[in-house]
Amino acid sequence: MSIIDLRAALEPNKISQGSVFINDIPIIRTGKRSDFMIGNFVYKDQQVEFRIWEPNIFKAVTDNGPGVYDAEVIGNSFNDKVYLTVRSIAPSLSDNIKKSDFLMSIPPIILEANWQRVRERLSELGVSDKCWSLIDDVINDPELDGRFQTEGAAIRYHDNIIGGLMHHTTKMLRILSSLLENNPELLASSDLLCFSIVVHDIGKVFEYDNLEVAPYWYSSHRVRGIEFLTKYAERVVENYGEEFYRQVQSVIAGHHGEYGDRPTTVAAAIVHYIDTMESQVTRLIQELQTSEDGRIYDRDWGFLHGLRLGDK
Ligand SMILES: [Fe+2]
Numbered sequence: 001m002s003i004i005d006l007r008a009a010l011e012p013n014k015i016s017q018g019s020v021f022i023n024d025i026p027i028i029r030t031g032k033r034s035d036f037m038i039g040n041f042v043y044k045d046q047q048v049e050f051r052i053w054e055p056n057i058f059k060a061v062t063d064n065g066p067g068v069y070d071a072e073v074i075g076n077s078f079n080d081k082v083y084l085t086v087r088s089i090a091p092s093l094s095d096n097i098k099k100s101d102f103l104m105s106i107p108p109i110i111l112e113a114n115w116q117r118v119r120e121r122l123s124e125l126g127v128s129d130k131c132w133s134l135i136d137d138v139i140n141d142p143e144l145d146g147r148f149q150t151e152g153a154a155i156r157y158h159d160n161i162i163g164g165l166m167h168h169t170t171k172m173l174r175i176l177s178s179l180l181e182n183n184p185e186l187l188a189s190s191d192l193l194c195f196s197i198v199v200h201d202i203g204k205v206f207e208y209d210n211l212e213v214a215p216y217w218y219s220s221h222r223v224r225g226i227e228f229l230t231k232y233a234e235r236v237v238e239n240y241g242e243e244f245y246r247q248v249q250s251v252i253a254g255h256h257g258e259y260g261d262r263p264t265t266v267a268a269a270i271v272h273y274i275d276t277m278e279s280q281v282t283r284l285i286q287e288l289q290t291s292e293d294g295r296i297y298d299r300d301w302g303f304l305h306g307l308r309l310g311d312k
């Protein structure tokens with residue numbers, strides 16, 4: 001089975017067969033004849049609505065939840081609205097098609113190049129080799145299963161793409177390098193700030209699972225990050241002393257500012273500002289790119305008039 005090209009499949013009355021991906025639990029509505037299901041198929045940046053009119057067909061989706069399915073669909077349009085009607089659907093049997101094939105991703109080669117560049121910049125500014133070797137071991141720890149490099153930074157908001165966590169972290173390190181240049185007083189704490197940024201969201205590897213909510217999401221990436229790092233406690237304390245280790249814990253716990261445990265250290269406050277700056281600017285750009293009328297709605301400020309954006 002190959003992946004259905006969602007946009008092409010929308011052509012009225014066209015029948016397509018292949019694999020599709022459902023990211024979110026669809027909703028069930030009560031219709032005149034019987035209940036029916038409305039949901040979305042996702043493929044990279046395409047999101048296309050589907051409808052299933054027969055309860056005995058959508059039962060496979062209610063029973064199995066979000067995931068990869070094999071389906072037969074037909075293009076439909078009603079009152080200018082286009083959607084796919086699903087004629088049959090069942091959990092995918094193909095081993096070679098995975099969920100990550102359907103999600104947007106940042107190419108690993110770009111992630112790696114950006115990481116190396118900021119690493120060189122921060123090393124010039126004084127981040128020590130000792131710190132980088134600790135960072136290398138932490139982000140490549142077998143328990144993370146390589147997911148620091150592949151997990152998203154969020155499910156719905158900023159950097160909700162494969163590789164988003166590393167991308168978000170890299171962008172924060174770039175902001176840190178500017179702050180170290182602007183405020184040379186901070187250079188004495190460059191290892192602490194650099195290491196804290198690298199690990200501030202590392203617990204997302206446990207909160208999410210390939211951009212889906214993981215089973216124990218409710219203990220939060222802050223708690224899970226602190227828990228994960230305990231295995232490095234001895235090494236960090238030996239290299240830097242206990243104060244450094246406790247400061248790192250305070251950054252992980254307090255980096256959400258007023259939206260979590262309030263910051264208790266200056267380091268936590270600084271990382272919170274960097275995190276907010278990075279994630280909010282990325283969110284504004286992402287929302288503007290998908291806005292239909294060129295403006296976006298902000299929860300606190302109302303409608304924001306758009307800004308001209310170029311290509312990446
Ligand atoms: Fe966070």
Ligand SMILES: [Fe+2]
Binds near residue numbers: 168200201275279
């Ligand atoms: Fe973050």
